[in-house]
Structures are given as C-alpha cells and as structure tokens.
Amino acid sequence: MTEQFQAKTDENYFLKAEGLTMHFPAASDALGRPTSWIHAADDVSFAVPKGKTLGVVGESGCGKSTVGKMLLDIYRPTGGKIFYEGKDITALSPKERRPYVKKMQLVWQDPYSSLDPRLRAGDIIAEPIDNFRLAANRAERAEKVERLMQMCGLYPEMATHYPHQFSGGQRQRICIARALATDPEFVVCDEAVSALDVSIQAQIINLLKDLQDELRLTYLFISHDLNIVHFISDEIIVMYLGQIVERGTMETVYRNRAHPYTKALFSATPAFTAAEKQKKQRILLEGDVPSPVDPPKGCRFRGRCPYADKRCEEEPQWHAVEDNHFVKCRLFD
Amino acid sequence: MEEKNPLLQVVDLSVDFRLDRKTSLHAVRHVSFDLYKGETLGIVGESGCGKSVTCMSILQLNPARRTRYPSGQILFDGKDLLHMTPKQLRPIRGNEIAMVFQEPMTAMNPLFSIGDQLMEALRVHNPRMEKSEAYERSLEAVRRVKIPNPERILKTYPFALSGGMRQRAMIAMAMITRPKLLICDEPTTALDVTIQAQVLDLMNELKHEIGTSIIFITHDLGVISEMADRVLIMYGGRVCEEADVDELFTKPRHPYTVGLIDSHPNPEYDGDRLKVIPGSVPTLRDMPAGCPFNNRCAYASDTCRDVFPDFEEAESGHTVACHNWRQALQKGGAAR
Numbered sequence: 001m002t003e004q005f006q007a008k009t010d011e012n013y014f015l016k017a018e019g020l021t022m023h024f025p026a027a028s029d030a031l032g033r034p035t036s037w038i039h040a041a042d043d044v045s046f047a048v049p050k051g052k053t054l055g056v057v058g059e060s061g062c063g064k065s066t067v068g069k070m071l072l073d074i075y076r077p078t079g080g081k082i083f084y085e086g087k088d089i090t091a092l093s094p095k096e097r098r099p100y101v102k103k104m105q106l107v108w109q110d111p112y113s114s115l116d117p118r119l120r121a122g123d124i125i126a127e128p129i130d131n132f133r134l135a136a137n138r139a140e141r142a143e144k145v146e147r148l149m150q151m152c153g154l155y156p157e158m159a160t161h162y163p164h165q166f167s168g169g170q171r172q173r174i175c176i177a178r179a180l181a182t183d184p185e186f187v188v189c190d191e192a193v194s195a196l197d198v199s200i201q202a203q204i205i206n207l208l209k210d211l212q213d214e215l216r217l218t219y220l221f222i223s224h225d226l227n228i229v230h231f232i233s234d235e236i237i238v239m240y241l242g243q244i245v246e247r248g249t250m251e252t253v254y255r256n257r258a259h260p261y262t263k264a265l266f267s268a269t270p271a272f273t274a275a276e277k278q279k280k281q282r283i284l285l286e287g288d289v290p291s292p293v294d295p296p297k298g299c300r301f302r303g304r305c306p307y308a309d310k311r312c313e314e315e316p317q318w319h320a321v322e323d324n325h326f327v328k329c330r331l332f333d
Numbered sequence: 334m335e336e337k338n339p340l341l342q343v344v345d346l347s348v349d350f351r352l353d354r355k356t357s358l359h360a361v362r363h364v365s366f367d368l369y370k371g372e373t374l375g376i377v378g379e380s381g382c383g384k385s386v387t388c389m390s391i392l393q394l395n396p397a398r399r400t401r402y403p404s405g406q407i408l409f410d411g412k413d414l415l416h417m418t419p420k421q422l423r424p425i426r427g428n429e430i431a432m433v434f435q436e437p438m439t440a441m442n443p444l445f446s447i448g449d450q451l452m453e454a455l456r457v458h459n460p461r462m463e464k465s466e467a468y469e470r471s472l473e474a475v476r477r478v479k480i481p482n483p484e485r486i487l488k489t490y491p492f493a494l495s496g497g498m499r500q501r502a503m504i505a506m507a508m509i510t511r512p513k514l515l516i517c518d519e520p521t522t523a524l525d526v527t528i529q530a531q532v533l534d535l536m537n538e539l540k541h542e543i544g545t546s547i548i549f550i551t552h553d554l555g556v557i558s559e560m561a562d563r564v565l566i567m568y569g570g571r572v573c574e575e576a577d578v579d580e581l582f583t584k585p586r587h588p589y590t591v592g593l594i595d596s597h598p599n600p601e602y603d604g605d606r607l608k609v610i611p612g613s614v615p616t617l618r619d620m621p622a623g624c625p626f627n628n629r630c631a632y633a634s635d636t637c638r639d640v641f642p643d644f645e646e647a648e649s650g651h652t653v654a655c656h657n658w659r660q661a662l663q664k665g666g667a668a669r
Contacts, residue, residue, distance in 0.1 A: 059525035167613045197379040197614055198552060202596035202607040209606060224526065227555075231598035231607065254600065268530035270555025272582050272597070284534060285527045288495045 013047035013083075014218055015071070015186055020044040020080035022066050026293045036294050040066040042242045044080070048235070050185075053212070053219040055233030055250065057226060057265070059289055063242040064222045068188040071220065072104055073097055084186075102132055105179040109191035111171035115163040121174050122159030125149065128181040148177040151214075153207060169200035176207065180215070188220045193228065205232060226269045230254055235324075238262045241300040242292055248325030258327040261301050299330070307331060338411075339367035340546050341391070341514060346405035346415075348386050348395065350617075357401065358617040360386045362570045362641075364405075368514070373540065373547040375561030375578070377554060377593075379614050383570040384550045388516050390415065391548075392426050409514070428458045431507035435519035437499035441491040447502050448487030451475070454509050474505040477542075478535055497528035501535065508539055516548045521556065533560060554597055558582055566590050569615060569625025571641065576651040586653040588661045589626045624655070632657040632664070 022041040025034030041063040048054040056064045069075045071082060081090045089100050105128075108114040115124055122145045128134075135141035146156040152173040163171060172192065179187055189208065193201045205228065211217060223229050229236060230250060237247040238259065246259040257263045264283040285304045290296075299305070302312040311330050319332035348361040361383040368374050376384045389395045391407055391414060407414040409430065414422065434440040442450060451471035456462050468487075475483040478501040491499055500520060507515055517536070521529040533556065540547060549560050557564055557578070564581045566574040566589065574587040585591045592610035612629040615621065621628050627637040636656050644652045655661065 059527060167616075169613050198554070198593060199379060199596050199610040200613060202598075202609040203611075205598070206606045206609060226526075227598040227600060230600050231602075264527055268526040270529075270533075270553065270559050272554045272558035272594070282530060282534075284530055288497055288528065289525070 014050040014085060015220075016045075016047040016083040017067070017071065018045050018081045018083070020067065020070055020082070021078045022063070022070055022075055023078045038292050039242045039295050040292060041070065041077075044239075044242075044244055046235075046237050046244070046247060048186075048218055048220065050218055051212070051216045052234040053221050053232055055229035055236040056220060056222045056239060057224065057229050057236065058239035059224060059265075061241070061289055061292060062239040063292075064239050065190055066242075067239075068106070068190050068220055068222055071186075072106055072188060073101065102128075102182045103184050104186045104188070105182060105184040106188045106190065107172075107175050107179050107192045110195050111168055111175055112195070114175055115171055117163050120160050120162055121149075121154075121166070124163070124174060125159075125177045125181055128178060132182055134182065144181070148181055151180070151211070152177040153203075167200075168196050169203060172196060172200075172204050173207065176204075176211070180211070183215075184217070186218045186220070188222070190222045191224070192221075194223065194225065201228070208232065226266060238265065241289060241295055243300060244328065245301065246325075246327045246329075248321070252322060252325040256321065256325065258321045258325070258332070259301075259329050260305050260307055260331070262327075299328075337369070340370050340410065341368040341548075342406070342408040343367075343387070343391070344406040344408065346387065346390060346407065347403045348383070348390055348405075349401040349403055350395075351399050351401060359620070360570055360617060361390070364567075364570075364572050366565055366572070366575065368546050368548065370513075370546055371540070371544050372563065373549055373561050375557040375564040376548065376550045376567060377552065377557050377564060378567035379552060381569075381614055381617060382567040384567050385518055387567075388518060388548055388550055391516065392430055392432065393417070393419075393422060394432075424458065427454060427507075427512075428510045429512055430514045430516065431510065431512040433500075433503050433507050433515065433517045433520045435522050437496070437503045437523075438491060440503060441499070443491055446488055446490055447475075447494075451487070451502075451506055451509055454506055458510060470509065471505075474509040475502070477508075477539070478502070478505045480505070496524055497531065500524060500528075500532055504532070504536065504539070508543065508545070511543055512545060514548070515545050516550075518550045519552070520549075522551070522553070529556070536560070554582075554594065566593070569620050570617070571625055572654065573626065574651075574653045574655075576648075580648070580651050584648070584651075586647045586651070586658045586662060587655050588630050588632055588658070591661070592629075632661045 020041055021043060023037040023039055026036045026038045028034045044067055046054060056067060058064050066075065070077045081088055084100055125145050125148055126141055129141055129144055135144055145159055149156050149159065154170060154173050193204050196204060212219060221229060221232055233250045236250050236253050237244050240261050246253060246262045257266055264285045267281065267283045287304050290303055298313040299316045302308040316328050316330045318326050318328050321327050343364060343366050346361060346364045349357045350360055351357045364387055378384045386395060402415055405415060448471055451474060452467040455467045455470060471487060472483050475486055480486050480498060480501050494502060521532050524532060551557055561578045564576060564578050565572055568589050574590050585594055595608040596610060598607060610629050623639045624637045624641055627633040634657060642654045642656045644654050647653050
C-alpha cells in the first residue's frame with residue numbers, strides 16, 4: 001500500500017481497517033501443522049466516516065463477509081489493525097473489547113436461521129439488553145423493547161409472538177431491532193436484504209436509511225447486488241479473491257469504473273430500464289473465481305482478465321484514478 | 334414468431350393443494366397463456382405467487398397425492414398433458430419437455446458421474462441407442478455448453494464441479510434430447526453475477542441454435558428483461574398482467590407491476606428513499622377475496638374486494654387484470 005494512499009484516509013475517520021488479513025488453515029500434515037492456507041482476506045484497508053455507509057461488493061468467496069466478521073471480533077485477524085475512533089481495538093482482551101462489542105452490531109443475511117425459534121420476539125430483542133444489563137427493571141426492559149419495535153415498524157403487541165408467526169420482512173425487522181438494542185454506533189449488514197422478496201427488500205432498505213438518519217449510524221453494507229449497494233452506499237470497496245481491487249466514493253466508482261473486474265461486475269448486473277440497456281455493453285468473463293487456497297502471486301484477477309499480460313505476475317500497485325478513487329491495477333502504471 | 338398454433342397452451346389452470354379433509358389451499362387460480370415456437374416467456378412474481386406450481390403442473394411434477402386440478406387444460410402439440418397417465422407422460426418428460434432447476438446440486442444424482450447421467454437421459458428415451466453413440470452425443474452436448482475439458486468432465490461427479498459448471502451440465506442434460514420446450518425455474522438465482530451472465534448468454538445461444546421455446550421463471554426483473562420476449566406477472570396465484578417485454582417495462586399498467594418495478598433500486602433514480610409496496614405478500618392461507626392485491630393496492634375500491642377483475646386489453650398484446658388500471662395510470666402517470 002502506498003504512503004500517499006494511506007495518508008488520505010487517515011484523519012478524522014470513525015472506523016478504520018489497516019491491512020486486515022485473515023488466513024484459515026486449509027490442510028495440515030501428520031502433526032497437525034497447517035501446510036496450506038485459505039487466503040480469505042489479504043491486506044484489506046479502508047475507512048468509514050461517521051454516519052456514512054461503506055458498501056462492500058464482490059462475488060461469493062471474495063472475503064466480504066470475512067471482513068465484517070473481523071471487525072466484530074467474530075474472527076481474530078491474522079494480521080492488520082482495526083481502529084475505532086482512532087483507538088486500536090485489534091488486540092484487546094475479551095474484557096477490554098466488551099464496550100466495543102456493544103457499539104458494533106450485526107444484521108445477518110437469513111432472518112429464518114438467525115432467530116431462536118423458541119424465544120418470543122420481545123425476548124429476542126431484549127437479549128442484548130439483558131446481556132449488557134441496560135435495563136434496571138422489567139418495566140424499563142419492556143419499555144425499551146416497545147420503543148425498538150416501533151422504531152423498526154413492528155407492532156409492540158407482537159412481542160409475545162414466536163418467530164414462525166412473522167413474515168420474512170418482519171423477521172428482518174426483528175433482527176434490526178435486536179441489533180439496535182445496545183444503541184450501537186456501527187452496524188454491519190451482511191447481505192441483510194438478499195433473502196427477501198423484492199417488494200419487501202425496498203421496505204427494509206428504506207428502514208435502514210431512516211434509522212441511519214435518525215440515529216447517525218455508520219454502516220458496513222455487504223451485498224452482491226450492485227443496484228442496492230449503489231442506492232444505499234456513500235463509499236464502496238470492490239473485492240476479488242480476498243483483496244480490494246478498487247475503492248472510492250460510490251458516485252466516482254459508478255461513473256468511472258476503473259478496474260477490469262469492476263467493469264465486468266457492473267456490466268454483468270442485468271438492467272431493465274431501456275436507457276440503461278442501450279448503453280450497456282456486456283463484458284463476459286471467462287471461467288470461475290479461482291480457489292482462495294494459496295492464490296497465485298501478482299494480480300489475483302489475471303487468470304480471467306482480458307487485459308492480463310506478463311506484468312500482472314507482479315503485485316499490482318495502488319493508483320489514484322481521481323480524487324477519492326483508487327484502483328489496484330497495472331493498467332494505471 | 335409466426336402466429337401459428339401455439340406450442341403450448343395453458344387454459345384456465347387452477348391448482349389446489351389438499352392439507353386435510355376439509356382444507357385445501359388455492360395455489361394457482363385460472364391461469365391461461367400461450368407459448369409459441371422459439372419464444373421465451375418469462376414468469377415473474379414473488380415467493381408464493383404460484384409461478385413454480387404453474388410450471389410444475391405442465392409435467393405433473395407437483396406432489397401427486399395432495400394436488401388437485403379443479404379446472405384447466407395444458408395442451409402441448411394438441412395433447413392435454415394435465416390428464417395423461419404417468420405412462421403416457423413418460424416419452425414427453427425430459428424428452429420433448431425438459432427442465433432446469435434452481436439448485437443443480439439437489440437436481441443431480443450425486444452417485445453417478447455427469448457422463449452417466451447425460452447418457453441415461455438419452456438412452457431412457459432411445460433404448461436401442463448404442464453406448465458409444467450416447468457417449469459421443471454427451472461429449473458434444475458438454476462441448477456445446479462450453480465446459481472446458483469435456484472428456485474429463487464426463488467422468489467427474491457433481492460435487493466436484495463449481496456452481497456455474499454444474500448449472501451448465503444441467504443445461505447440457507436438459508438440451509441433449511433437443512426438447513421442444515425448456516422450463517427453467519430460477520436457473521441462475523444461486524449463481525454469482527458474472528457466472529449468471531455467462532449462463533444467460535449460453536442459454537440465448539442454444540435457443541437460437543436449436544429453436545427451443547423457453548419458459549423462464551424468476552423473481553429478478555433484470556434477468557427477465559434480458560431473456561424474455563413476453564412476460565407474465567403473477568401475484569397470489571393469479572396472472573395480473575401480460576405483455577411484451579419492452580412494453581411491460583416502459584408502460585406497466587397493473588399497480589402491482591408498477592410497484593414491483595419501482596421498488597427495484599435503479600442507478601438512474603436519485604431520490605433518497607425507494608418507492609415501496611406497503612404490507613407483505615399474503616400467504617395462501619389468508620389470501621384476500623377478490624383481487625389478491627387489494628390489501629396492498631393504493632387504488633383498491635370495494636369492487637376489488639369482491640370480484641377478481643376480468644382481463645382487459647390495454648393495448649394490443651398487452652392484457653391487464655385490474656378494475657382500476659385507468660385511474661391508476663392517470664394518477665401514477667403524474668408521479669412517474
């Protein structure tokens with residue numbers, strides 16, 4: 001990572017990741033020592049300003065969920081650092097980390113498997129409240145749950161219902177209410193609308209936007225749907241096989257896609273408005289995403305890239321395309 | 334598309350699922366459509382709208398003991414598929430009409446190699462075919478769906494393939510008998526976008542090469558606009574609108590279609606909030622009387638709560654089932 005690139009993102013950022021790396025052992029020898037590694041995330045750096053949304057896009061296996069999980073201490077990163085309001089929180093002990101757990105929450109993809117079927121909705125939402133002892137007595141707890149449910153568009157009378165009595169959209173609202181129960185400042189939405197029907201998807205996206213305005217939340221919005229990410233995000237990072245290949249503000253990246261992979265990804269997203277269909281020139285990529293086990297040196301996209309040549313066998317450098325827009329590709333050397 | 338006899342005619346199809354002696358669910362109500370040779374018909378709708386059930390009925394693949402067909406005919410080349418015995422259906426299933434499912438991992442047999450499964454598809458319908466000929470044809474089929482290294486792929490098992498490759502193998506299997514009709518039930522939903530683009534491209538190529546008609550089921554409007562010639566929008570077991578694909582996206586008439594298109598985030602839309610359809614999709618148990626969309630519709634009147642609307646021709650080849658589509662168009666037209 002070049003110095004100038006880092007300096008730009010350094011100041012006044014709310015949450016910052018620096019060179020986050022996550023390797024999982026893929027195979028081991030007779031003594032249990034790992035012999036090969038899954039490179040789930042390699043040298044991932046970004047920064048999110050307070051109250052903004054950072055979109056993370058990429059295909060399955062590109063490491064976007066891993067990044068979210070590292071931020072929330074679900075995975076301990078193999079390398080790199082996480083800064084929360086300037087404070088390094090990477091290596092804290094679980095006890096020291098606890099206040100940050102409270103401030104950083106997660107909304108999962110599948111509202112069918114992320115709710116305990118044996119708990120009532122109200123108790124699901126109250127779980128973080130109990131966990132962090134945020135309510136002095138039962139009345140205050142009930143009041144908090146009621147307020148959260150209203151905030152997320154649920155009827156408070158439904159607090160006694162079980163998850164199976166709710167529709168998919170309502171379940172996702174419960175998940176959001178639960179995530180907000182600790183008054184977090186930062187929320188990771190990991191494919192939070194992907195499992196929902198289209199007409200419900202729009203409702204949840206609007207809800208997330210309203211809550212952001214109201215509570216000044218900062219989002220890390222992970223999704224494979226570029227149209228949704230484009231709508232909700234202020235900044236975007238594009239990942240391929242564990243690495244960031246392009247990053248910048250949403251509008252600059254959308255208007256002026258630089259990396260060949262970003263171009264292919266955007267062109268592969270089906271369009272249905274006539275205007276868009278016309279200007280669309282589809283770039284078809286050959287082949288599949290390769291395995292993240294011991295990925296090749298140099299540019300990881302080079303096996304599928306239409307512009308690849310010998311120079312791509314070396315590690316590509318970061319280049320500034322314009323203000324707030326960076327790409328990691330030798331085409332910009 | 335010549336205006337000859339349609340290849341497939343679905344006439345007034347209704348499907349009920351029996352739960353117990355007293356209750357049954359009305360999964361599909363009075364669905365009719367025609368499909369011509371070489372045409373791609375897209376069926377769009379949200380979960381539970383009856384799109385898959387409609388297509389499963391074509392080959393009688395709904396669970397036989399629980400399914401009742403209170404009305405309807407499905408005419409394929411003049412023969413009524415809905416009232417055939419399994420024995421009569423056998424030469425049609427997988428031969429003249431083939432299917433591609435959403436999840437290729439569950440649709441293939443994990444215990445047989447890809448080659449065995451491809452050859453089985455051929456030899457079931459042509460018992461006298463030599464093994465060597467079946468092998469040659471399988472090789473060609475795999476080559477045609479652009480799987481690299483086809484000889485090796487025929488020997489591998491489904492688990493060893495990636496999602497995109499598996500779906501290609503599924504398509505090869507479906508197309509190997511050169512069917513007249515291919516039914517695709519969400520064939521690319523489980524795939525990544527760049528892989529989806531490859532598979533869609535391939536399907537269009539094969540369609541032009543072989544001249545197969547396709548029924549394409551999906552919930553993704555973007556995919557449908559790139560694949561279909563004509564589109565059927567379904568909601569709550571009913572068809573609510575039918576039109577040519579360009580007409581449908583430029584001039585949607587039914588309030589549900591309008592809402593569905595508007596709730597898709599669109600890069601050209603720069604408002605702060607998405608337009609939404611309020612409420613949620615009703616389950617089959619609590620489907621409202623009259624028009625199933627009436628409890629979410631901004632233009633619903635008392636008539637909508639009692640009577641399901643007749644199909645009206647809004648423009649030639651564009652039918653809509655809504656009592657108030659003219660009012661909706663006037664009011665909505667200003668907002669759009």
